[in-house]
Amino acid sequence: MIHDLDTGTAVAVVSEDVFFSAIATREVSSRAVVYAGDYLNKLSGESVERECREKIADGATELIVDFSRTEIVNSIGVSILLGVIDAAKSNGASVVFKEVNESTTELFEMLGVTNHVRLIHN
Amino acid sequence: MAKPLYTTAEPQKIQSGSKIVHAFGALADLGAEVANRSNFSDTIRTSLHLLLGSLGIMRGGVARYSPYEGELSLAAVRGLGDEFPLAFPLTREDERAFLQCGTQALEVLDARDLTLLSLNGWILEAKDIELIVPLVVHDELLGMLFIGEKASGDRYNSHDKDIICAMGRHIGVAISQRNLLTELERKADETRKLYDEMRTTYNDTVRAFAAAIDSKDKYTEGHSTRVGKYTEIIARELGWADDEIEGASVAGYLHDVGKLTVERKIINAPYKIDAKESKELNRHPAVGYEILLPIHHPYADVPLAAKYHHERLDGRGYPDGLFDREIPYIAKIVNLADSFDAMTTDRPYKRRRPAPETIEDLRKNSGLQFAPEITAAMFRGLLREAAGETKDKRFRRLLGRDYMETEDLVPLIQHALDNIGSTQSITLSA
Numbered sequence: 054m055i056h057d058l059d060t061g062t063a064v065a066v067v068s069e070d071v072f073f074s075a076i077a078t079r080e081v082s083s084r085a086v087v088y089a090g091d092y093l094n095k096l097s098g099e100s101v102e103r104e105c106r107e108k109i110a111d112g113a114t115e116l117i118v119d120f121s122r123t124e125i126v127n128s129i130g131v132s133i134l135l136g137v138i139d140a141a142k143s144n145g146a147s148v149v150f151k152e153v154n155e156s157t158t159e160l161f162e163m164l165g166v167t168n169h170v171r172l173i174h175n
Numbered sequence: 176m177a178k179p180l181y182t183t184a185e186p187q188k189i190q191s192g193s194k195i196v197h198a199f200g201a202l203a204d205l206g207a208e209v210a211n212r213s214n215f216s217d218t219i220r221t222s223l224h225l226l227l228g229s230l231g232i233m234r235g236g237v238a239r240y241s242p243y244e245g246e247l248s249l250a251a252v253r254g255l256g257d258e259f260p261l262a263f264p265l266t267r268e269d270e271r272a273f274l275q276c277g278t279q280a281l282e283v284l285d286a287r288d289l290t291l292l293s294l295n296g297w298i299l300e301a302k303d304i305e306l307i308v309p310l311v312v313h314d315e316l317l318g319m320l321f322i323g324e325k326a327s328g329d330r331y332n333s334h335d336k337d338i339i340c341a342m343g344r345h346i347g348v349a350i351s352q353r354n355l356l357t358e359l360e361r362k363a364d365e366t367r368k369l370y371d372e373m374r375t376t377y378n379d380t381v382r383a384f385a386a387a388i389d390s391k392d393k394y395t396e397g398h399s400t401r402v403g404k405y406t407e408i409i410a411r412e413l414g415w416a417d418d419e420i421e422g423a424s425v426a427g428y429l430h431d432v433g434k435l436t437v438e439r440k441i442i443n444a445p446y447k448i449d450a451k452e453s454k455e456l457n458r459h460p461a462v463g464y465e466i467l468l469p470i471h472h473p474y475a476d477v478p479l480a481a482k483y484h485h486e487r488l489d490g491r492g493y494p495d496g497l498f499d500r501e502i503p504y505i506a507k508i509v510n511l512a513d514s515f516d517a518m519t520t521d522r523p524y525k526r527r528r529p530a531p532e533t534i535e536d537l538r539k540n541s542g543l544q545f546a547p548e549i550t551a552a553m554f555r556g557l558l559r560e561a562a563g564e565t566k567d568k569r570f571r572r573l574l575g576r577d578y579m580e581t582e583d584l585v586p587l588i589q590h591a592l593d594n595i596g597s598t599q600s601i602t603l604s605a
Contacts, residue, residue, distance in 0.1 A: 096217055096220060096221050096224070127204065127228070128197070128224065128226075128228030128229045129204075129221065129224040129225060129228055130228065131228035131229075131231060132223070132227040132228035132232075133228075135227065135228070135231065135232070135233055135254075135326060136254065138326075139233060139254045160193075160197060163194055164194075164197075164231025164325075164326055165326035165327025165328060165329070166231055166326050168326060168327060168328065169326060
């Protein structure tokens with residue numbers, strides 16, 4: 054059995070209070086917001102990527118990943134975020150990382166993740 | 176954007192240190208994941224994430240190698256798209272080459288002479304696969320890593336390759352463990368099947384022996400088989416486990432094996448045998464024990480059941496005149512089953528007893544000959560079937576329909592059950 058990590062079959066249940074898409078509809082805006090949360094660092098974090106892919110498939114051209122509730126990102130989290138970036142690139146969408154803390158910013162810079170995204174703060 | 180943490184004159188050095196710390200974290204997580212072994216698919220998926228995330232790698236895959244099929248088949252992929260092949264045939268030459276180099280990161284561009292790359296180089300190139308890493312554990316090729324480009328755009332340096340190989344070894348161990356487990360499961364399955372076959376053979380042999388024993392006595396044809404079945408019924412009523420019930424049943428089937436050495440004319444005597452003949456006949460429990468003892472039965476009490484199935488709680492039985500607590504429990508069960516069959520079948524010198532008489536006889540002798548709780552177990556089985564509380568027709572098949580349809584049989588059994596002798600048998604473990 055092949056596990057395509059891009060479209061993985063195992064669906065993690067994500068509660069709405071942690072994970073929601075505060076986006077307007079395609080007609081109003083093409084911006085989608087996804088909260089990374091802390092479960093990004095586990096296999097269940099693949100659901101973040103799936104959610105992002107869905108937003109892109111729904112027409113979002115700018116994907117904002119909000120890290121305000123994310124204290125730390127580990128290697129699994131980096132891999133999942135790279136998947137998000139790859140999916141966005143393939144569909145001509147851009148990715149913005151919002152409210153990334155200092156240590157995570159350092160990690161993203163070190164690994165070259167910041168070559169592919171824009172970092173913003175409120 | 177957040178300020179960079181490092182402002183010293185050696186940013187490269189600090190970043191390199193941070194990279195190593197991050198990679199070590201991934202390596203530690205991977206070690207824990209492999210050791211956890213909860214779910215192989217999850218382990219492989221997590222391993223790929225950890226590998227790609229440790230160095231910021233955009234895409235990659237983990238393949239397992241099957242030497243039987245001569246094929247690398249992908250177990251987890253990331254960012255490789257639908258057009259990436261699910262499996263790669265591997266030549267023996269390539270396998271040997273990979274085994275020779277061990278777990279080592281090979282630059283795709285430098286390994287064009289391998290058949291794998293000469294045939295599939297185009298797709299690897301199209302997907303920006305820069306490295307392939309054979310997963311070799313204990314001189315066995317277990318799989319392959321396909322490593323794409325780094326998010327930074329940098330080329331892989333020797334440190335990066337060392338980290339990838341270290342993680343590759345962990346993934347190789349995970350695959351090796353999985354292969355071993357699969358092999359163990361296969362062997363366990365084979366052993367289980369073999370055991371089942373041997374058990375069937377053993378039980379068939381036991382039944383064949385029972386038939387051989389019974390063939391010496393034309394009047395009690397089927398006696399050993401019936402005693403085996405009654406013993407099984409009683410053991411089940413006593414709440415024994417399945418394998419204990421099976422053992423009890425075997426003890427019942429073989430309880431009279433000693434009769435094989437008794438002269439046929441004594442066994443078949445159509446009259447009440449004299450003292451000398453009786454002495455000869457009464458040797459059969461001890462002889463049976465001697466026959467059964469050297470055999471490695473799966474159930475320990477089979478020889479004991481043969482030896483002591485004519486003992487009585489009150490010490491008036493034979494061969495040793497044992498009392499209640501001295502008699503093995505299985506022998507008490509077989510004793511009741513044996514007596515019940517003797518009462519309910521025609522003998523050369525007398526007809527079988529009617530059901531009310533049999534039931535009353537069993538009740539009266541509980542505490543003297545029979546252990547009361549064993550008699551009660553037999554009654555419960557009888558009662559359940561007579562009252563139609565079960566679809567089982569075990570007694571009906573063994574005793575005949577008429578016998579089980581005796582008038583007022585249910586109240587008779589119930590009365591006997593309620594009034595079994597108060598003498599409690601102090602039982603030994605079965």
